[in-house]
Amino acid sequence: MKRILTASIFYCVASMAGAEVPTEVIDECNEVHADSYNNMPQCLKEGVVAHEMLETALLDDLYGPSAQRVIDGCRERNDTYEKVWICFENAAEQAAETRGMIGVENMKDACFASISDPSIYDRIVEENKQARRNHIGEEYFYGGQTYFPFKGCPQEDQTAERPTEAGNDGKDHGLSAQACSAYRDFEQVLSSNTAADFESAFSAAEALPEDERFNSILALGVSQSSIEFLQATDEKQAMGTAFILAALMNKHHPDLLKRFMESGEMNSNPNLDALGDQMIAGFLSMAIEGYEEQCAE
Incomplete structure (x- = not known):
C-alpha cells in the first residue's frame, strides 16, 4: 500500500520482496533441470538474484551502459543467469583491484577499465547482499558453481570510454x-x-x-x-x-x-x-x- x-x-x-520470477529465469531453469526438479527452487532463487543484479549493474548511478559489453562477453561463455552474474561480478572485482594497484590510466583493456571503479564495486557488493537477503534469505554466496571468466575486450574493440578517477570529471556519479x-x-x-x-x-x-x-x-x-x-x-x-x-x-x-x-x-x-x-x-x-x-x- x-x-x-x-x-x-x-x-x-515489500514490492522488491514480492517480485515475480522473470520468465527468462523460469525457462532457463526448466531447461537446465529438465530431468529432475530436485534443485529447481535453488535455480530459481539464484536466477532471480542474478537477473536483478545484471540489470542493477547497468543503472546510470552504478556502471551504466559501459557494463553491457562485459555482460555480453560473460553471456557468450556461460549458459545461465547465475553463471553470467558470477562472471561479471568476478570481472568487476578483478578490475577494481587492478585499478587500485596501477591506476585506470595504465589499464590497457577498455572493458575492464570501464568497470574498475572501486567505490562502485563496493556498492555492487552491498546491492548483491541485499538482493540475496530479499530473495534467498542469506546474503553470502558460498561458491561451488563452475563458470567461465570474462576474457576482456577483443583486441579490435579497445575503444570503450574509460572512466576518470573519482572527482576528476566534476560529475556526481551517485x-x-x-x-x-x-x-x-x-x-x-x-x-x-x-x-x-x-x-x-x-x-x-x-x-x-x-x-x-x-x-x-x-x-x-x-x-x-x-x-x-x-x-x-x-x-x-x-x-x-x-x-x-x-x-x-x-x-x-x-x-x-x-x-x-x-x-x-x-x-x-x-x-x-x-x-x-x-x-x-x-x-x-x-x-x-x-x-x-x-x-x-
Missing part, C-alpha cells in the same frame, strides 16, 4: 539531480511540518482511493514533480529511495518513524523482521550520509 512518505518507504521494500531535488523537497516538508501534521495526512490518505493517496501530501507542501519522482521509482531504485526517505524522517521525526515501524502493519512484514533493528539503523545511517554528501548545495 502506498501511503505518503513513510508508507512509500516500506512499500518499496544520486541524480532530479533525485536530489526531490529528496531536498521532502526534507523541507519534513522539517516544516509537525508529526501531528503527518499523522493527519496519513489518516486522510487512508480514506482515499489507492490512486489518489499521494494527493494528501500535496497539502503539506511537496511539489508535484517530487511526487511524480517517487511514483516513477522502479524496483531497482526502490531500496535506495526507501531508506533515504526513512533516514530523512528519522532525522526530523524519529518518534513518528518508530511508531510506524512498530505498528501492526509493519510487524507483519517479514522482510523487515529479517533485517532487524540494528541492520535497519545501519542502513538509515548510510542513507543519510550518502544523501547529505551527494546532494549538498
Whole structure:
C-alpha cells in the first residue's frame, strides 16, 4: 500500500520482496533441470538474484551502459543467469583491484577499465547482499558453481570510454539531480511540518482511493514533480529511495518513524523482521550520509 512518505518507504521494500520470477529465469531453469526438479527452487532463487543484479549493474548511478559489453562477453561463455552474474561480478572485482594497484590510466583493456571503479564495486557488493537477503534469505554466496571468466575486450574493440578517477570529471556519479531535488523537497516538508501534521495526512490518505493517496501530501507542501519522482521509482531504485526517505524522517521525526515501524502493519512484514533493528539503523545511517554528501548545495 502506498501511503505518503513513510508508507512509500516500506512499500518499496515489500514490492522488491514480492517480485515475480522473470520468465527468462523460469525457462532457463526448466531447461537446465529438465530431468529432475530436485534443485529447481535453488535455480530459481539464484536466477532471480542474478537477473536483478545484471540489470542493477547497468543503472546510470552504478556502471551504466559501459557494463553491457562485459555482460555480453560473460553471456557468450556461460549458459545461465547465475553463471553470467558470477562472471561479471568476478570481472568487476578483478578490475577494481587492478585499478587500485596501477591506476585506470595504465589499464590497457577498455572493458575492464570501464568497470574498475572501486567505490562502485563496493556498492555492487552491498546491492548483491541485499538482493540475496530479499530473495534467498542469506546474503553470502558460498561458491561451488563452475563458470567461465570474462576474457576482456577483443583486441579490435579497445575503444570503450574509460572512466576518470573519482572527482576528476566534476560529475556526481551517485544520486541524480532530479533525485536530489526531490529528496531536498521532502526534507523541507519534513522539517516544516509537525508529526501531528503527518499523522493527519496519513489518516486522510487512508480514506482515499489507492490512486489518489499521494494527493494528501500535496497539502503539506511537496511539489508535484517530487511526487511524480517517487511514483516513477522502479524496483531497482526502490531500496535506495526507501531508506533515504526513512533516514530523512528519522532525522526530523524519529518518534513518528518508530511508531510506524512498530505498528501492526509493519510487524507483519517479514522482510523487515529479517533485517532487524540494528541492520535497519545501519542502513538509515548510510542513507543519510550518502544523501547529505551527494546532494549538498
